[in-house]
Amino acid sequence: xxxxxxxxxxxxxxxxxxxxxxxxxxxxxxxxxxxxxxxxxxxxxxxxxxxxxxxxxxxxxxxxxxxxxxxxxxxxxxxxxxxxxxxxxxxxxxxxxxxxxxxxxxxxxxxxxxxxxxxxxxxxxxxxxxxxxxxxxxxxxxxxxxxxxxxxxxxxxxxxxxxxxxxxxxxxxxxxxxxxxxxxxxxxxxxxxxxxxxxxxxxxxxxxxxxxxxxxxxxxxxxxxxxxxxxxxxxxxxxxxxxxxxxxxxxxxxxxxxxxxxxxxxxxxxxxxxxxxxxxxxxxxxxxxxxxxxxxxxxxxxxxxxxxxxxxxxxxxxxxxx
Amino acid sequence: xxxxxxxxxxxxxxxxxxxxxxxxxxxxxxxxxxxxxxxxxxxxxxxxxxxxxxxxxxxxxxxxxxxxxxxxxxxxxxxxxxxxxxxxxxxxxxxxxxxxxxxxxxxxxxxxxxxxxxxxxxxxxxxxxxxxxxxxxxxxxxxxxxxxxxxxxxxxxxxxxxxxxxxxxxxxxxxxxxxxxxxxxxxxxxxxxxxxxxxxxxxxxxxxxxxxxxxxxxxxxxxxxxxxxxxxxxxxxxxxxxxxxxxxxxxxxxxxxxxxxxxxxxxxxxxxxxxxxxxxxxxxxxxxxxxxxxxxxxxxxxxxxxxxxxxxxxxxxxxxxx
Numbered sequence: 180x181x182x183x184x185x186x187x188x189x190x191x192x193x194x195x196x197x198x199x200x201x202x203x204x205x206x207x208x209x210x211x212x213x214x215x216x217x218x219x220x221x222x223x224x225x226x227x228x229x230x231x232x233x234x235x236x237x238x239x240x241x242x243x244x245x246x247x248x249x250x251x252x253x254x255x256x257x258x259x260x261x262x263x264x265x266x267x268x269x270x271x272x273x274x275x276x277x278x279x280x281x282x283x284x285x286x287x288x289x290x291x292x293x294x295x296x297x298x299x300x301x302x303x304x305x306x307x308x309x310x311x312x313x314x315x316x317x318x319x320x321x322x323x324x325x326x327x328x329x330x331x332x333x334x335x336x337x338x339x340x341x342x343x344x345x346x347x348x349x350x351x352x353x354x355x356x357x358x359x360x361x362x363x364x365x366x367x368x369x370x371x372x373x374x375x376x377x378x379x380x381x382x383x384x385x386x387x388x389x390x391x392x393x394x395x396x397x398x399x400x401x402x403x404x405x406x407x408x409x410x411x412x413x414x415x416x417x418x419x420x421x422x423x424x425x426x427x428x429x430x431x432x433x434x435x436x437x438x439x440x441x442x443x444x445x446x447x448x449x450x451x452x453x454x455x456x457x458x459x460x461x462x463x464x465x466x467x468x469x470x471x472x473x474x475x476x477x478x479x480x481x482x483x484x485x486x487x488x489x490x491x492x493x494x495x496x497x498x499x500x501x
Numbered sequence: 502x503x504x505x506x507x508x509x510x511x512x513x514x515x516x517x518x519x520x521x522x523x524x525x526x527x528x529x530x531x532x533x534x535x536x537x538x539x540x541x542x543x544x545x546x547x548x549x550x551x552x553x554x555x556x557x558x559x560x561x562x563x564x565x566x567x568x569x570x571x572x573x574x575x576x577x578x579x580x581x582x583x584x585x586x587x588x589x590x591x592x593x594x595x596x597x598x599x600x601x602x603x604x605x606x607x608x609x610x611x612x613x614x615x616x617x618x619x620x621x622x623x624x625x626x627x628x629x630x631x632x633x634x635x636x637x638x639x640x641x642x643x644x645x646x647x648x649x650x651x652x653x654x655x656x657x658x659x660x661x662x663x664x665x666x667x668x669x670x671x672x673x674x675x676x677x678x679x680x681x682x683x684x685x686x687x688x689x690x691x692x693x694x695x696x697x698x699x700x701x702x703x704x705x706x707x708x709x710x711x712x713x714x715x716x717x718x719x720x721x722x723x724x725x726x727x728x729x730x731x732x733x734x735x736x737x738x739x740x741x742x743x744x745x746x747x748x749x750x751x752x753x754x755x756x757x758x759x760x761x762x763x764x765x766x767x768x769x770x771x772x773x774x775x776x777x778x779x780x781x782x783x784x785x786x787x788x789x790x791x792x793x794x795x796x797x798x799x800x801x802x803x804x805x806x807x808x809x810x811x812x813x814x815x816x817x818x819x820x821x822x823x
Contacts, residue, residue: 191626218620298540304513318640
């Protein structure tokens with residue numbers, strides 16, 4: 180990809196092509212150390228994400244709910260309490276003004292619910308055809324309130340609810356498969372998480388929200404970052420039957436599909452049950468779904484006593500799910 | 502505009518239509534207090550801006566230099582020392598990868614010069630035709646280090662260099678006028694400003710970078726915010742002859758054209774000369790260009806002893822100068 184002349188769509192899917200693009204094109208020129216989904220500077224967590232969801236409205240939310248949830252969850256993932264959001268709109272000339280009204284209402288609803296307010300913003304309008312409807316970029320700041328411990332073999336992997344729902348909801352909303360099913364996005368801000376679990380201190384080892392690329396992709400990132408492996412217990416991974424049904428019909432891997440209101444948490448084995456108990460009062464779908472292994476850079480799943488590899492995501496599934 | 506059904510291009514120009522759009526469409530639904538170009542939360546300044554400059558490269562810079570300078574200057578304008586930047590790219594599928602390489606080199610150059618690093622980021626790729634080449638959104642955080650005093654009649658208005666150069670450079674780069682002139686954008690991060698002038702304390706009353714909408718628009722904002730007026734001394738406003746020439750040829754008002762590396766500073770009358778002396782060592786073009794008056798919500802200029810109104814900007818000059 181070092182000789183990649185034109186940027187392919189797959190660079191935007193959050194999988195291997197994006198990692199390669201960042202490694203070979205962006206980082207060598209930036210010469211900056213760019214770190215995960217949020218950075219922490221002098222105790223202040225700082226994150227940014229652009230949202231290009233198409234369609235901008237879908238069952239369970241909108242590009243506005245994604246913008247609020249996405250930044251809040253990225254701050255939460257580094258163990259920070261969200262303080263404030265900044266939103267910037269790029270709007271296509273001639274867009275129905277009502278689209279912006281509805282989006283801002285969703286933004287308001289979730290920011291009120293979270294107690295995390297939009298404190299500053301920007302609006303650009305580009306000529307008709309120079310952007311597709313509306314793009315929103317959301318930045319967030321938070322105060323770091325958790326220091327994670329070092330992951331070790333035997334740590335447990337927890338997810339705070341059923342996975343892959345946002346990805347499937349967007350696949351259906353995009354209409355390209357002529358399928359209908361009653362599936363709502365799980366899009367939701369997890370603002371309650373740091374205060375709920377900060378008492379676990381360094382027994383919590385790692386957190387990440389499984390957005391683009393899904394649970395599989397973020398566990399590969401974990402595995403690469405710590406030279407450890409992860410073994411998932413397939414029957415314990417919460418997936419709604421309708422979501423599983425669509426995945427089977429379309430030949431999609433739920434572990435590669437996005438959630439927008441879930442957190443994957445790696446926790447000390449001896450504290451896993453207590454953490455689940457704490458999580459259940461906020462997120463009733465919380466489950467232990469796997470464990471950390473010594474198998475360097477390997478993510479596997481156990482189905483009926485057979486252990487198979489979960490491959491990293493390659494190619495694009497659907498370009499604009501978030 | 503409350504009944505505006507479709508969003509017009511003029512909403513993106515930073516003038517009256519944008520103010521009206523925010524007031525009638527965005528704010529009533531957000532129900533949040535959105536404040537100037539940067540907000541300050543618990544001593545942390547926070548800002549966001551999207552850049553959609555077309556063309557992405559122009560004499561004196563690129564969309565990458567705009568992204569770095571824009572966020573740094575917005576932090577500086579609220580009296581904060583910039584700490585870090587976050588950048589998010591929305592890229593059109595099929596874009597020459599070299600465009601991203603060149604942009605990231607510009608970003609690196611200015612962030613090294615400023616000592617303000619890009620600490621986190623995001624990349625989205627959308628289908629060919631769903632965005633025009635590349636958009637960059639830049640967020641910044643800084644530490645508030647200046648508390649501004651209350652503006653009063655007689656305060657002086659200072660600008661840190663010649664104005665309108667970025668606007669004219671972009672007009673020429675867009676090629677729509679078939680004009681050529683040797684004019685480079687003034688795009689530049691003013692990271693040096695807060696440490697240089699923080700000793701003036703509350704003698705400094707207000708700062709703003711005159712980007713979209715130019716010096717005229719930000720002085721109208723000042724005038725509205727404080728129910729004071731501003732009188733500009735036309736012959737003291739620094740404008741390069743080539744810039745003035747293009748403006749006269751095209752019938753454009755330099756006071757409505759963007760600078761991307763200038764600050765307008767309102768300072769106590771008795772400290773104005775000392776502040777100019779301090780500024781000159783960093784920004785040799787610094788000049789006193791006007792004074793604060795008691796004429797509520799009025800911006801005027803004096804040319805040859807005649808005082809005329811500087812109207813607020815309406816309509817769009819060029820949609821994508823930044």
